[in-house]
Amino acid sequence: MSSPGTGVVLDDVRVEFRSSGRDGPVVAVDGITQEIPAGGFVSVVGPSGCGKSTLLSVIAGLRAATSGSVRINGRTVTGPDRDVGVMFQEDSVLPWKNVTDNVRFPLQIARVPRAGRPRLGPGHRPGRAAARRRIAQRAQEAIDLVGLGGFERRYPAELSGGMRQRVALARTLAMRPSVLLMDEPFAALDQQTRLLLGAEVRRIWGETHQTVLFVTHDISEAILLSQQVWVMSYRPGTILDVVDVDLPADRDASVVSTPRFNALHNRIWERLRTEAMRGFAQENRFPA
Amino acid sequence: MSPATAPPTRDGCRVTAGSVAVAVIAVIAWEIASHLSFVIPEPLDTFLALGRDLGDPRFLAGLRETLLAALAAFVLAMLIGGPAGLGLGLSRRARVVFSPIITMLNGIPKIVLYPVLLPVFHLGYGSKIVMGLLFGLFPVLINTAAGVREIPDVYWRLARSLRATRWQTLTRILLPAIRGPLLTGVRLAVSLSLVGVVLSEFFATERGLGRIVLSAYSSGDYAGMVSTILLLIAISFALSLFLWRLERRVR
Numbered sequence A: 001m002s003s004p005g006t007g008v009v010l011d012d013v014r015v016e017f018r019s020s021g022r023d024g025p026v027v028a029v030d031g032i033t034q035e036i037p038a039g040g041f042v043s044v045v046g047p048s049g050c051g052k053s054t055l056l057s058v059i060a061g062l063r064a065a066t067s068g069s070v071r072i073n074g075r076t077v078t079g080p081d082r083d084v085g086v087m088f089q090e091d092s093v094l095p096w097k098n099v100t101d102n103v104r105f106p107l108q109i110a111r112v113p114r115a116g117r118p119r120l121g122p123g124h125r126p127g128r129a130a131a132r133r134r135i136a137q138r139a140q141e142a143i144d145l146v147g148l149g150g151f152e153r154r155y156p157a158e159l160s161g162g163m164r165q166r167v168a169l170a171r172t173l174a175m176r177p178s179v180l181l182m183d184e185p186f187a188a189l190d191q192q193t194r195l196l197l198g199a200e201v202r203r204i205w206g207e208t209h210q211t212v213l214f215v216t217h218d219i220s221e222a223i224l225l226s227q228q229v230w231v232m233s234y235r236p237g238t239i240l241d242v243v244d245v246d247l248p249a250d251r252d253a254s255v256v257s258t259p260r261f262n263a264l265h266n267r268i269w270e271r272l273r274t275e276a277m278r279g280f281a282q283e284n285r286f287p288a
Numbered sequence B: 001m002s003p004a005t006a007p008p009t010r011d012g013c014r015v016t017a018g019s020v021a022v023a024v025i026a027v028i029a030w031e032i033a034s035h036l037s038f039v040i041p042e043p044l045d046t047f048l049a050l051g052r053d054l055g056d057p058r059f060l061a062g063l064r065e066t067l068l069a070a071l072a073a074f075v076l077a078m079l080i081g082g083p084a085g086l087g088l089g090l091s092r093r094a095r096v097v098f099s100p101i102i103t104m105l106n107g108i109p110k111i112v113l114y115p116v117l118l119p120v121f122h123l124g125y126g127s128k129i130v131m132g133l134l135f136g137l138f139p140v141l142i143n144t145a146a147g148v149r150e151i152p153d154v155y156w157r158l159a160r161s162l163r164a165t166r167w168q169t170l171t172r173i174l175l176p177a178i179r180g181p182l183l184t185g186v187r188l189a190v191s192l193s194l195v196g197v198v199l200s201e202f203f204a205t206e207r208g209l210g211r212i213v214l215s216a217y218s219s220g221d222y223a224g225m226v227s228t229i230l231l232l233i234a235i236s237f238a239l240s241l242f243l244w245r246l247e248r249r250v251r
């Protein structure tokens, strides 16, 4: 499916936070050595606070690892890259822009000013008009791809939480990144909406063949969507288990009733259950 | 932005009718009160005095001076308070250093500084503009700083992940994100700048509406005094109302 060196390669990634408490630094993420092949879909599951967002922000280039390295498509990550799209856990749709303008936003930001180009006089800027048309077209494609057609002129305040996350997804897709990082994008939504949007993400992935890292705390969501699930532990956040999801590629929500799905679910749940109890004991200073 | 004009609604008509009713009752109450105390002029006399004054070049020159000084004070308040508020909102260190002194300065009754300003900035425009600035500065500064601090952290991460330049982050995320508090600051600064200017004119000045109010009082021209005060209130009210509507329209 991919040549070596492409996709996302994590090499012994460790992230410490200096804490104000007496315990010394908090190790949020430790010893993570994993790989997502180009075009692969991997989910990360783990209890809240285990370092999922931290790991994602390191891959996104938004935070430097304390040690270790991340390579994306063969290049070491040193900062944010427009070829890596991020969808944040929080609602990041800009309330003062309508759907179209939100989706166009990254494309407009990316249009770097062409310095030193000779001006041909006022009104004579063929480059600009063409760029604007290209941006409009790309944004419309992304809007249609996530099923927001007909809502172009709506403002975020007029949209449901599910629709707003569609806007965020369209905005990320409009840049056509080769890597898509999604941090619990549907965690705040109700179960039905989450299932629906999960199916959309999988359908879109089938069309775009991007490399996807999908963070969630929902085991079923992780199994339904991905080819591989990384199970993460709590403090330090390490990968406890890597589970290959050997379910049919054209699966839908009905797969949850199959024995294979249940077996995968049980395996991940067993891992997380002991982990969650250990984390609970640690948080509450019980003798573990 | 939403479409600028909404079709007139039944509700809108009812509100207008209500306002007219309140105004009529107020004028009637005023008429009755004017007969109870000789200090209160009759409404008709007051409006006549306003008409007389608005035809008087000296009055118009005073009006011009007051409004120009207030405008200058407001512009300075925005130019100083806006960037200072941004800096204060963005930098934790700046907050630690400057917050106490800003809180203290904002807390003192600014008019007590007027005698200090007079010898420095002189009796003309200088002192009253500085006084208007002192009144208008803090609402802009404090609202801007609070607005910046309330920007969701995820907006900054969004800007960074898109590799937005500092300028793009400022103009396309920061400023739109604080549009609400910023407009509140503008609205307060407009009326407070005017208050600062008129207040200093009450104390010492050569020209301006505050001075005119005071000399009308000394000469017993209560109709002229009240009409000038009403004019000031009307100007301030109209500006605030306009800005308040603008504020409600932003998303």
Ligand SMILES: Nc1ncnc2c1ncn2[C@@H]1O[C@H](COP(=O)(O)OP(=O)(O)O)[C@@H](O)[C@H]1O
Pocket (backbone or CB within 6 Å): A017, A018, A019, A026, A028, A046, A047, A048, A049, A050, A051, A052, A053, A054, A055
């Ligand atoms: N900026 C920070 N400073 C200090 N500690 C942090 C910071 N961000 C996260 N942490 C800590 O690191 C751990 C992992 O956080 P996070 O990656 O947000 O977890 P998750 O996304 O899995 O819920 C948590 O224990 C959290 O308290």
Ligand SMILES: [Mg+2]
Pocket (backbone or CB within 6 Å): A052, A053, A054, A089, A183, A184
């Ligand atoms: Mg998280």
